Amino acid sequence: MENKNKVAERFDWSLTLLLFLFFLVSCVAIYSGQASGQYGETNFLIQQIFWYAVGAGIIAVVMYFDSDQLKGLTWIIYGFGILLLLILAVSPVTAFTPRINGAQSWFQLPIGSIQPSEFMKVFLIIALSKTVQGHNEKILNRTLKTDFILLFKIALVTGLPIALVMMQPDLGTSLVMLAIMTGVIFVSGISWKIITAIYGLGIALMGIILYFVIWAPQILEKYLNVKPYQFDRIYAWLDPNNHAAGYHLSNSLKAIGSGQLTGKGFGDRKVYIPESHTDFIFSVIGEEYGFLGSSIVVGLFFLLIYHLTKTALETKDPFNTYICVGIISMIAFHVFQNVGMTIQVLPITGIPLPFISYGGSSLMGNMFAMGLVYSIHYHHRSYMFSSNHTYTESKAHEHNF
Numbered sequence: 001m002e003n004k005n006k007v008a009e010r011f012d013w014s015l016t017l018l019l020f021l022f023f024l025v026s027c028v029a030i031y032s033g034q035a036s037g038q039y040g041e042t043n044f045l046i047q048q049i050f051w052y053a054v055g056a057g058i059i060a061v062v063m064y065f066d067s068d069q070l071k072g073l074t075w076i077i078y079g080f081g082i083l084l085l086l087i088l089a090v091s092p093v094t095a096f097t098p099r100i101n102g103a104q105s106w107f108q109l110p111i112g113s114i115q116p117s118e119f120m121k122v123f124l125i126i127a128l129s130k131t132v133q134g135h136n137e138k139i140l141n142r143t144l145k146t147d148f149i150l151l152f153k154i155a156l157v158t159g160l161p162i163a164l165v166m167m168q169p170d171l172g173t174s175l176v177m178l179a180i181m182t183g184v185i186f187v188s189g190i191s192w193k194i195i196t197a198i199y200g201l202g203i204a205l206m207g208i209i210l211y212f213v214i215w216a217p218q219i220l221e222k223y224l225n226v227k228p229y230q231f232d233r234i235y236a237w238l239d240p241n242n243h244a245a246g247y248h249l250s251n252s253l254k255a256i257g258s259g260q261l262t263g264k265g266f267g268d269r270k271v272y273i274p275e276s277h278t279d280f281i282f283s284v285i286g287e288e289y290g291f292l293g294s295s296i297v298v299g300l301f302f303l304l305i306y307h308l309t310k311t312a313l314e315t316k317d318p319f320n321t322y323i324c325v326g327i328i329s330m331i332a333f334h335v336f337q338n339v340g341m342t343i344q345v346l347p348i349t350g351i352p353l354p355f356i357s358y359g360g361s362s363l364m365g366n367m368f369a370m371g372l373v374y375s376i377h378y379h380h381r382s383y384m385f386s387s388n389h390t391y392t393e394s395k396a397h398e399h400n401f
Helices: 002-010 013-036 043-062 067-090 116-138 144-166 171-186 192-217 216-221 228-238 243-260 281-314 317-342 360-379
Strands: 107-109 112-114 380-382 391-395
Touching: 002 107, 013 043, 013 281, 013 360, 043 360, 067 116, 067 144, 067 360, 112 216, 112 360, 116 144, 116 171, 116 360, 144 171, 144 192, 171 192, 171 317, 192 216, 192 228, 228 243, 243 281, 243 317, 281 317, 281 360, 281 380, 360 380
Parallel strands: none
Antiparallel strands: 107 112, 380 391
């Protein structure tokens, strides 16, 4: 009985409640999104429930491992992810490795399509956390030289999976990996002089490229051998009503705008949007539940990020802190990009809304990340009323749940 009480006390019930609320929102939104008639007899709701059940199993397995065990498995996990991406990179287009929507990013299995890059994002978080923690433990006197060495290590660990993902090609996932890297760099202890200089230069370069895309695309075509169609997403983002590629965005704006304050109600959708159960699930929520419903969904993500931040501050292991920061960066970028693209704040990319959009690989990857948070909360929970106030009880070798 005592062990059961300890399990209940150390279990992350707040995160469980948040995930359950995301599950409810996802089920309702997907049920409405698939009702547009585009998908025939396919029932994505049943499949999403199945993937949530699989995700719960993943959480149970990942929660079993403490930080010391994860550190020991880091490069095995990272290498496994790289191997899967390499197989996709060198494989011809087959029934097992099909090309879907112009990208060869999936393995076709009997249970469905599995996208390795969704798991690689979490593997990358673990690898970057191990890299930064190991470097900082060895380097006691930091200098600009040691900071550049750490930055090189981080860039190397991140650059390899990004290169393989871009070969598919999958720009959206590559951007998520860059966001994860950025978040970890910000808390890694690297001098802000280096961070400001590098990211300032990067932002300036992006601004220059965007300027040429809009005002002088012929220069990019001439000197960088860029094809005009590669700018379509930018043009569709800036002027969706007068560009063929802006169909999704134009209808998304109509759907969300027509929802007004309280929405049209469950199932009462009038605007047709292809793939509304995946990348454009937020448009379904905006049309049916309006500004209030959309705000509640965004508020759930704020609560999740707050909880992850609280967990990062409570843990006494830097490795766990870096993991939490990587997960926060991944989820925050997903939400900002997905919601932003549906309301014309950002260009459209194939980035789903975490825990809500339909997708087995995306959901399992996110649940894997949540399993890491459960593990941190269970194995490294601080007790406010312990004798030394900051006492942290770690179950490095006991697993009694």
